[in-house]
Amino acid sequence: MQYAILCYHDEKVTCAWSKEHDDAVMAKLGVVRERLEREGKLGPVARLLPTTAATTLRKDREPPLVIDGPFAETKEQLLGFYVVDCAGLDEAIEIAKELGAVNPGGAYEIRPVGTFFPGKAAS
Numbered sequence: 193m194q195y196a197i198l199c200y201h202d203e204k205v206t207c208a209w210s211k212e213h214d215d216a217v218m219a220k221l222g223v224v225r226e227r228l229e230r231e232g233k234l235g236p237v238a239r240l241l242p243t244t245a246a247t248t249l250r251k252d253r254e255p256p257l258v259i260d261g262p263f264a265e266t267k268e269q270l271l272g273f274y275v276v277d278c279a280g281l282d283e284a285i286e287i288a289k290e291l292g293a294v295n296p297g298g299a300y301e302i303r304p305v306g307t308f309f310p311g312k313a314a315s
Contacts (some may be wrong), residue, residue, distance in 0.1 A: 198270060203242055238275065238305045246303040247281060251292040258285055262301050275305060 209217070228234035243262040250257040274291070278284045281302070288300040 207242055236275065241304045241306050243303070246301050247285065249285060249288045249292060249300045249302065251295075251298060251300070256289055256292055262303070 206214075225234060225237065246260075246262040248259050248262060250259065274287075276284060276287055278287065284302050288302055292300060
């Protein structure tokens with residue numbers, strides 16, 4: 193059985209960390225990550241970019257409404273996620289529309305993913 197562990201924190205706090213503090217936290221997480229890799233327990237790891245980089249597709253109307261920002265309703269909870277490799281935001285929106293066409297209601301938040309590789313700059 194695989195489990196997704198979704199990491200929540202206050203963006204105002206984590207985005208205010210100095211580079212040194214952020215690097216120190218990432219190094220500590222790297223120790224855990226390396227152990228899990230050795231044990232064969234680690235799947236994909238992604239660090240989402242801030243919500244200011246998000247785009248939301250509201251599916252409660254036709255045509256769906258595309259808006260800047262992470263605008264899910266507070267009564268909605270994160271239920272899962274897809275990681276897709278796209279040429280750009282427009283392609284990601286088209287994929288979200290396709291998913292939304294077969295899954296009524298709710299919203300999809302579309303957010304760039306920053307990859308994390310120890311010793312290399314994030315992308």
